[in-house]
Amino acid sequence: MSSTLQRPGRIRDRAIRLVEAATTPLLPADYLDLFAPLRPGAELRGRIVEVHPETADAATIVIRPGADWAGHVPGQYTRVGIDVDGVRHFRAYSLTHGPRKDGNISITVKAVADGVVSRHLVHDRPVGSIVHLEQASGEFVLPERAPGETTKFLMVTAGSGVTPVIGMLRNLFPVADSGVVRLERSADYDIVVVHVAPSEPDSIFLDDLKALDAAGMIRLIARYDDVHGVLDVNDIKSLVPDLAERTTLACGPSGLLDALSEHHEKHGLDLVVEQFRVARVEPGEGGTLRFEKRDRELVVDGATTILDAAEDAGLLMRSGCRMGLCQGCLVPMTEGTVRDLRNGQLTTAIPGESGTVKVQTCINTAAGPCHFDH
Amino acid sequence: MTVIQKKSDNPIAHLSKQQIEELGNELDAIRQEIIDSRGASDAAYIRKVIKTQRYLEMSSRGVLLFSVFPPAWVLGTLGLSVSKILENMEIGHNILHGQWDWMRDPKIHSSTWEWDNVTPSEAWKHSHNEVHHTFTNIVGKDNDLGYGIMRVDEDQKWHPFYIAQPAWNFINACFFQYGIAAYDLELGKNLTRPKDKRPEDFDEQVKAVLTKIRKHMTRDYVIHPVLSIPTGSFLPTIGANLVANWARNMWSHSVIMCGHFPEGVETFEKEMLDDDETRGDWYLRQMLGSANISGSKAMHIMTGNLSHQIEHHLFPDLPSNRYAEAAVKVKELFAKYDLNYHEASLPAQVYSAWHKVVRLSLPNGWLETTTIKNAPQQLGVLAKMVTGNRRTRRLLQRHLDSKAAKVTRTERDAVVKAA
Ligand SMILES: Cc1cc2nc3c(=O)[nH]c(=O)nc-3n(C[C@H](O)[C@H](O)[C@H](O)COP(=O)(O)OP(=O)(O)OC[C@H]3O[C@@H](n4cnc5c(N)ncnc54)[C@H](O)[C@@H]3O)c2cc1C
Ligand code: FES
Numbered sequence: 032m033s034s035t036l037q038r039p040g041r042i043r044d045r046a047i048r049l050v051e052a053a054t055t056p057l058l059p060a061d062y063l064d065l066f067a068p069l070r071p072g073a074e075l076r077g078r079i080v081e082v083h084p085e086t087a088d089a090a091t092i093v094i095r096p097g098a099d100w101a102g103h104v105p106g107q108y109t110r111v112g113i114d115v116d117g118v119r120h121f122r123a124y125s126l127t128h129g130p131r132k133d134g135n136i137s138i139t140v141k142a143v144a145d146g147v148v149s150r151h152l153v154h155d156r157p158v159g160s161i162v163h164l165e166q167a168s169g170e171f172v173l174p175e176r177a178p179g180e181t182t183k184f185l186m187v188t189a190g191s192g193v194t195p196v197i198g199m200l201r202n203l204f205p206v207a208d209s210g211v212v213r214l215e216r217s218a219d220y221d222i223v224v225v226h227v228a229p230s231e232p233d234s235i236f237l238d239d240l241k242a243l244d245a246a247g248m249i250r251l252i253a254r255y256d257d258v259h260g261v262l263d264v265n266d267i268k269s270l271v272p273d274l275a276e277r278t279t280l281a282c283g284p285s286g287l288l289d290a291l292s293e294h295h296e297k298h299g300l301d302l303v304v305e306q307f308r309v310a311r312v313e314p315g316e317g318g319t320l321r322f323e324k325r326d327r328e329l330v331v332d333g334a335t336t337i338l339d340a341a342e343d344a345g346l347l348m349r350s351g352c353r354m355g356l357c358q359g360c361l362v363p364m365t366e367g368t369v370r371d372l373r374n375g376q377l378t379t380a381i382p383g384e385s386g387t388v389k390v391q392t393c394i395n396t397a398a399g400p401c402h403f404d405h
Numbered sequence: 406m407t408v409i410q411k412k413s414d415n416p417i418a419h420l421s422k423q424q425i426e427e428l429g430n431e432l433d434a435i436r437q438e439i440i441d442s443r444g445a446s447d448a449a450y451i452r453k454v455i456k457t458q459r460y461l462e463m464s465s466r467g468v469l470l471f472s473v474f475p476p477a478w479v480l481g482t483l484g485l486s487v488s489k490i491l492e493n494m495e496i497g498h499n500i501l502h503g504q505w506d507w508m509r510d511p512k513i514h515s516s517t518w519e520w521d522n523v524t525p526s527e528a529w530k531h532s533h534n535e536v537h538h539t540f541t542n543i544v545g546k547d548n549d550l551g552y553g554i555m556r557v558d559e560d561q562k563w564h565p566f567y568i569a570q571p572a573w574n575f576i577n578a579c580f581f582q583y584g585i586a587a588y589d590l591e592l593g594k595n596l597t598r599p600k601d602k603r604p605e606d607f608d609e610q611v612k613a614v615l616t617k618i619r620k621h622m623t624r625d626y627v628i629h630p631v632l633s634i635p636t637g638s639f640l641p642t643i644g645a646n647l648v649a650n651w652a653r654n655m656w657s658h659s660v661i662m663c664g665h666f667p668e669g670v671e672t673f674e675k676e677m678l679d680d681d682e683t684r685g686d687w688y689l690r691q692m693l694g695s696a697n698i699s700g701s702k703a704m705h706i707m708t709g710n711l712s713h714q715i716e717h718h719l720f721p722d723l724p725s726n727r728y729a730e731a732a733v734k735v736k737e738l739f740a741k742y743d744l745n746y747h748e749a750s751l752p753a754q755v756y757s758a759w760h761k762v763v764r765l766s767l768p769n770g771w772l773e774t775t776t777i778k779n780a781p782q783q784l785g786v787l788a789k790m791v792t793g794n795r796r797t798r799r800l801l802q803r804h805l806d807s808k809a810a811k812v813t814r815t816e817r818d819a820v821v822k823a824a
Contacts, residue, residue, distance in 0.1 A: 056519040347506075
C-alpha cells in the first residue's frame with residue numbers, strides 16, 4: 032500500500048531531478064520565470080495592473096497576484112517588494128479590498144515625504160511592473176464571534192491607518208450596482224468609525240466611509256484637525272456614548288495608539304491595534320557590525336538599524352515587517368551589544384556566558400562592536 | 406619586464422607621495438560619482454544580459470537537438486559558445502565580484518550566484534577577489550600571474566622546465582576552467598604536502614569541485630546528447646558541447662592573458678606590499694599592472710568588460726556597464742600624472758602576451774642574441790642548457806648575459822649614429 036502511494040511522488044522527484052540536471056547550475060525555475068513569473072509553484076509575485084489616484088498623494092494599486100496567492104482575512108497586510116531606482120525594497124501594505132471577482136488584490140498607499148517606495152508607487156504609477164509578494168499576514172482582523180451574536184465595534188482610524196479598516200468594511204458590505212449591500216452574514220454588525228485626518232481633502236477613502244454611512248451600514252464620525260482641533264482620546268466617550276459595549280480596533284500613528292491604549296486600559300476596555308511605523312528613542316553612539324560569514328565589517332551610527340546598514344552595504348538580509356513584530360529578520364549575534372531603537376533597551380551576547388543571541392535587525396542598532404554569524 | 410622597483414627608468418619615480426595621494430582622491434571621486442548614479446537603467450542592463458543569455462542558451466540547445474544536420478550543428482554550437490562566454494564573463498565573473506549586490510536582488514547576488522564553471526563560486530571568490538585583486542601582479546603573491554606554473558618575469562630564475570611553457574599555456578587555455586579549479590585548490594602545492602599539512606577543508610573543497618565536474622559533464626555530455634537521440638544527433642551534440650566549452654575556455658584565457666600579460670605591463674616585488682601601502686599606492690599598482698583591449702561594444706560585452714581591465718582593477722565592484730564611462734576619466738588621469746595607459750586591440754594584446762610567454766620560456770638574453778645566421782649554434786647552447794646540470798646552466802647564462810649586453814650596446818650606438 033505504502034509503496035503504491037509513494038511511487039507517483041518518487042517518479043515526480045526523479046523527473047524533477049532530471050530536468051535540474053539539464054539546467055545546472057541554474058534551476059528549471061530560472062528559465063520558467065522568463066515566460067511565466069506568476070505560474071503555480073513560482074516564488075510569489077504579482078503584476079501591477081492598475082494604479083488609480085485616491086487623493087493628491089494617495090493611490091490604490093491593483094495587483095494580479097501569482098497563482099499561489101492563498102487569499103487573506105480582511106485587515107491583514109502583505110509585504111510588497113519592488114525595485115525603485117534598481118534597488119529592491121520591501122514594505123508592508125494593508126489589503127484594502129473585500130471579495131473581488133477578478134482575483135486581483137489591492138493596496139492603497141499614501142506617499143510620505145521622502146518615502147522611497149510610497150512615492151514611487153503613487154507618483155511613478157509603475158503599471159506593468161512585477162512585484163514580489165508574501166502571503167497575507169497580520170492579527171489586525173475582526174475578532175471571531177458566535178453566529179447570530181450582535182457585535183459592536185468602534186474603529187478608530189487616522190491617516191493611512193484607514194486602509195485595513197476599509198478592507199474589513201468592504202468585505203462586510205460589498206458594493207453592487209445597486210449600491211452598498213448588507214449581506215446576511217453582516218446583518219448583526221454594529222459599527223462606528225471615528226476617522227481622524229489633518230483635513231478633509233487629505234482623507235483617503237472618505238467617500239467610501241460616507242457612502243457606507245449614508246447607506247446606514249456604519250456610523251461615521253469624521254474629525255479634521257483643521258476644523259475640530261487634534262482629537263483628545265478622552266473625548267471619545269462623548270462621541271461614542273456606548274463605548275463600553277464596543278471592542279475598539281485602532282490603526283494610526285503611535286501617539287494616538289499609545290494614548291488609546293492607556294485610556295482603554297484605565298477603563299478596562301477591549302482594544303486591538305495596528306501600527307504602520309515605530310516611534311524611536313534618541314539615538315545612541317552606534318558601533319561596528321561584523322558579518323563573519325560574509326567577511327564584512329560595517330560602521331553604523333546609532334540611528335540606523337542593523338538591517339538598513341547591512342542592506343545599504345549590499346548584503347542580503349532577511350526581513351519581514353521591518354518594525355519589530357514578526358521576527359522575520361533574526362540574525363544570530365555571537366558577541367556584542369545592540370540597542371533597541373524603540374525603547375533604548377540593550378541586548379548583549381557574551382561568548383561562553385549568554386552564548387549566541389538572536390537579535391531583530393530591523394529595530395536594533397549597534398552599541399559598540401558586534402559580531403554576527405551571518 | 407623587470408619588477409618595477411628594479412627598473413632603471415622606473416615609470417613612477419616622477420610622482421611624489423603627495424601626488425600619489427591626490428591621484429587616489431581623484432580616483433575615489435570617479436568611483437563615488439558612479440556609485441551615486443547607479444540606478445534603474447543599470448539594473449535593466451544586467452537583467453537584459455541575463456535574459457539574453459538564457460534565451461540564447463535555450464534556443465541553441467534546442468537547435469542542437471537536430472545537430473545531425475550540419476547547419477543546425479554550426480548554428481547551435483556558435484550560439485552555445487557565445488552563451489557560455491556571456492555566462493562566465495559579463496554575468497558570472499561580474500556578479501561574483503559583487504558588482505550587482507547593490508540591487509538587493511537575491512537572484513543576482515554574489516552570495517547566491519553559482520556559475521557554469523567547474524570551480525565553485527565560493528572558492529573562486531576567495532582566490533580571485535581576495536588574492537588576485539589585492540596582490541595584483543606581485544611576483545610570488547599573485548598566482549594569477551602564471552598560475553604558479555609559468556615564468557612571467559625575467560627575475561624569476563630560468564629552469565629547463567620552462568622551455569615547455571608555451572605548450573603548457575596552450576593546454577591551460579584549452580582546459581582553462583579545470584586549470585582555474587586546480588589553482589583555486591592549490592592542487593599542485595597541496596598534493597605534494599603530507600595530508601595533515603593541507604588546509605582543513607581541502608578534502609571538502611576537492612569534493613565540491615568533483616561534484617560540479619560531474620554535474621556539468623552529465624549535463625553537457627549525457628543529458629542533452631541523449632535528448633538528441635531521436636534525430637540521431639547524439640554524437641554531434643556531444644561534439645557541439647565539447648567545442649563550446651573549448652571555445653569558452655580559449656576565449657576567457659585569452660582575455661585574461663590580455664589583462665596582465667602583454668609586454669609593458671608592470672610587475673611588482675613583494676616588498677612593495679609593505680604595511681604602509683596607501684590607497685594611492687594600491688591604485689597606482691592596479692593602473693600599471695593592467696592592460697586594456699580596445700574594440701567594439703560587442704567585444705567589450707563578450708570580454709565581460711575585462712577589456713576595461715584597468716578600470717576593473719581600480720573599481721572591481723562597480724557595475725561592468727559603467728567601465729566605459731569611467732575609462733574616459735581614468736585615461737585623463739593617466740595623462741595628467743604622466744603614466745602609460747596600456748591599451749591595444751585584441752589581436753595585438755594576444756600576440757604580445759604570447760610573445761612574452763615564449764620569450765620567458767627561454768633563458769634571459771637568448772632571444773636577443775639569436776639571429777638567423779647563428780641560429781644553429783644558439784640552438785646548441787639552448788639544448789645544453791636544457792639538458793645540462795646547474796653549473797652548466799649558470800656558466801652558459803653568464804655567457805648569454807654578456808653577449809646580450811654587447812648587443813644592446815651596439816644597438817644603442819647604432820641609434821646614436823643614425824641620429
Ligand atoms: C503592518 C503595516 C501595514 C501598513 N499598511 C500601509 C497601508 O495600507 N498604506 C500605506 O500607505 N502605508 C502602510 N504601511 C506603511 C508602509 O509600510 C511604509 O512604511 C510607508 O509606505 C513608507 O515607506 P517609504 O518607503 O515610502 O518610506 P521610507 O523611505 O521608508 O521612509 C521615508 C521617510 O518617511 C518616514 N516614514 C516611514 N514610514 C512612514 C509612515 N508610515 N508614515 C509616515 N512617515 C513614514 C521615515 O521615517 C522617513 O523619514 C504599513 C506598515 C505596516 C507595518
Ligand atoms: S522584520 Fe519583522 S521583526 Fe524585524
